[in-house]
Amino acid sequence: MKDLVNISDVKHHVGETVKIGAWLADKSGKGKLQFLQLRDGTAFFQAVVFKPSFIEKFGEEAGEVKFNEIKHLAQESSLYVTGIIKEDARSKFGYEMDVTDFEVIGHSEDYPITPKDHGTDFLMDHRHLWLRSKKQMAVMQVRNALIYATYAFFDKHGFIKFDSPILSGNAAENTTELFETDYFGSPAFLSQSGQLYLEAGAMALGRVFDFGPVFRAEKSKTRRHLTEFWMMDAEYPFLSHEESLDLQEAYIKALIQGVLDKADGALDILERDKDLLKKYVETPFKRISYDEVIDLLQAHENDEDTDYEHVEHGDDFGSPHETWVSNYFGVPTFVVNYPASFKAFYMKPVPGNPERVLCADLLAPEGYGEIVGGSERETDYAALLQKIKDNGLQEEDYDWYLDLRKYGSVPHCGFGLGLERMVTFVAGNEHIREAIPFPRMISRIKP
């Protein structure tokens, strides 16, 4: 059906008669008019059926039959629609169609998702259909734009895609948060992060990234947690920690710009404040140390509009603190040099301060919390081995990882981005569950 035109392309066909393949998302009418809300996955737009036109074209009887057929067509029926494209200044989309003919492809009876309100559980039970709705389509277009922007950015910066394995025979971290499977008689675990493998990649191929699903068997039931989500990890030799932050900042800006460029209409549907997104692209991100953040939090803890708990130097802080910090600066904010005690074993200490590590979390503004975490990696064999032992981990699970420090160790940094958190932030959504086609949460594994 190469003669079909996408709804997103009708702007190139004003005044022409075109044919589209579409679904009937909604419909209204009065008297001799029917207004069809059509969707084809690329966009939604309106097609107008005028009964006298049908009668003029098909004759009194056949025209009447045809008009009645469209008048009684149910929501989500599929059809080919032929008509003339017109500009329509009244609609946001800007174009509509005067229908000259149509052909029903597939009927639809009692479509479960109606324009009335449904609870989230009901919608999630019908996720395969809910994806057809305007807002869900827009979120998927934002996600898609972020994915394409990721590949474009890393290609431009000389990175090789290096796919870390999902299944591994080592339980590299706390097994209570790992999904386990029987691998031909031995236990295997689903990856929580590809980072360690990516470091091997960086020593072989230079700049590398992976981008795939990871799994956390956490029993968290928050609006920021999924058990299966997509993670982008990048790893690179020969960059300093500061240069690594520059790279991360450039990447996040490229992601936001990528959505502005590729999914502008989706941001409109989502009613996202695009000026704010543009500001994040244009303004340098804030960089502040963990200890400075603690000072700042302490200084403001009695302000009228704050509602976070008191924190001391050395405490981990939570999402209310993160929200306050990023709102305070109004732009994405790198918090650097956290205490070693609550960060991963492989991070390199700050020179002269072994209690702090060369790491950074990037906090998104508007309360969206952490979207990126990264660090400079420990390069010294003995220091790394000691950290593994101090953390109660098994040396034999890390033998190959330790090898990377044995044979030509080099300075290297890396970071990871949670795709669904980034989607949620850029789309301006409340809950992470709408940021992935089929979300997996503690009580949700179907459809």
Place this chain on the structure above:
Amino acid sequence: MKDLVNISDVKHHVGETVKIGAWLADKSGKGKLQFLQLRDGTAFFQAVVFKPSFIEKFGEEAGEVKFNEIKHLAQESSLYVTGIIKEDARSKFGYEMDVTDFEVIGHSEDYPITPKDHGTDFLMDHRHLWLRSKKQMAVMQVRNALIYATYAFFDKHGFIKFDSPILSGNAAENTTELFETDYFGSPAFLSQSGQLYLEAGAMALGRVFDFGPVFRAEKSKTRRHLTEFWMMDAEYPFLSHEESLDLQEAYIKALIQGVLDKADGALDILERDKDLLKKYVETPFKRISYDEVIDLLQAHENDEDTDYEHVEHGDDFGSPHETWVSNYFGVPTFVVNYPASFKAFYMKPVPGNPERVLCADLLAPEGYGEIVGGSERETDYAALLQKIKDNGLQEEDYDWYLDLRKYGSVPHCGFGLGLERMVTFVAGNEHIREAIPFPRMISRIKP
């Protein structure tokens, strides 16, 4: 270290003094000369150390010390090397460096992979280091080029990336080939293919593709099987089966061209016949029906150079037959309309011939076998339900999939490509295990 230059970029610095960060892949020397084979992940090249230059620059004693240091540096030591870039017509790479200074970053003792021969098991046990070798790096660059070409192709053709879930509560197919995990008290299974979910995506978003890891708990120990591999699946409404083949052919050609463009040096290292690859891009692929293939196989079964077994119409054929067919035509060959009996339940029958289905396998030439499988999908609710029952599958596992035929069913097709098979074919490799960074096979889950 933004002042470092990649080896792949030295061609832009002829006559200049540059600094690179690199590993010592190999070394040779005689008298006053040391020839360093350096690698930095982007490429390999030679750097030459001339003792009198060191003595001239650093003085008699210090120059001697420095020359001896480099002379005794072990394989895979890491170092910063400074020197002048020169053209070198004798080497394939075309450039080399006259070293003026160096600084060792990390030492390396008893690197396990030496220039001598190692068995595959040994190399796979050291996969994290084996990836540093020239050939493995080249294969990863081919893989990378195929990934980027995939995104470029689907972007150009209006596809949305739609990530199908890995974990699912339904065992949609034969559970003996599925990895299972305990999902908070219920069984869940690792995806073998995202296709069914992708069909839901196509009804919501139009043209969609996914590209991620899939899992098969097959006990196959062949050179064409992995238990974890990357699959690209595409799904699209409103294209006929013939148009679908056109799209697949364009995609495969774009992939091969993408490697020729982006990984030309890697193909040289792999000694791949690039003229053959160019021929596959330039020549139309062959399209032939299953029944015509059976006729052809029967007609040639007594030829001198054939060694496949006799096949009848209705028989599935094996890899010797596939090899013969694709060699016979000398280009990638679509075999269409296989018997319904050995293809998946969701394929649409050939009009007027319910024993054959509208599907195609693409056989790569040179004995590389099937790389793509696709079909037009059954769109009729009753026919699909009957096929599910006939195949002994549970209707309740497919309720949401059946919904896609209940609410505005439309004609749609799709296909899947196994990334590692494509890598193996384009790289000209023997075995699929080298086509992925960390292969998972029946007896291989580490490192």
